[in-house]
Amino acid sequence: MYDIKDFSEEQKHKIAIMRDEYVFKEFFSKNLEILEEYALSIVKDDCHAEDVASEVFWEIWNMGPKLMEIKSVSAYLYRATKNKCLNLLRNKIVRYESVELHCNTLIDDLSPEALLISTEKTKEIEFAINQLSPKTKEAFLLVKDCQMTYKQAAESMGIAVKTVDRHMQIAIEKLYFLLKAKK
Structure with missing residues (x-):
């Protein structure tokens, strides 16, 4: 179904400690689509699924040395993705809407005074x-x-x-x- 391979300890060290972008990008590119499909199965929206998967990978990269404390990166990715999807659904994030629906609002909100405030x-x-x-x-x-x-x-x-x-x-x-x- 959704099969993300775990980091080896060496890969984890290269990403967490040595900050090796090449190793991270390789892991990211191999697994992004899998994580997006998993998120899509929960949120039922392509755009949100893509955002959630990208955010989870972004968080992995930004963990730095804390990444070494995670025993199973794949389990962490699934759990973090599921939690983000559930938070998204719980908060009832507004769906993407056409700009035309909000033309009047956008014009009013972009006044110089409103922007300054x-x-x-x-x-x-x-x-x-x-x-x-x-x-x-x-x-x-x-x-x-x-x-x-x-x-x-x-x-x-x-x-x-x-x-x-x-x-x-x-x-x-x-x-x-x-x-x-x-x-």
Whole structure:
């Protein structure tokens, strides 16, 4: 059915420690289509399946030395893909729609004032996130940007789920006060 071959320890070392792009690209190109088919069987949408598979491989590449801690990369790929697909379905991601459906909205939202306000807000949020301690920031970005579960973030960071939960509490509280102070 879906047959992803596991990394050898040597391949894992080359990708995780030596950051060998050639070895990673070879693994990626051999297995991307398989992972996309697996994601498609869950989300039933080609575009989302492709996005999910690419994101999972992107996360593997960005793990760096933490990749060495994973016993079965293929099992991790399947689990991460399934979790991302389920999160996608749970969050009821908006389907791709024609631009014509939103012409009036797009024109209104692209006013110079709206763009300036949006840019300023984004900079304020990024500044506030950068004020977090490194571990708290990492946990926050894994959960919010990468849409990982607390358990996935904990595995990625090598810490307990409760610790991720505490980092998230700290991050949300600190961001609330930093952004509230900006008003």
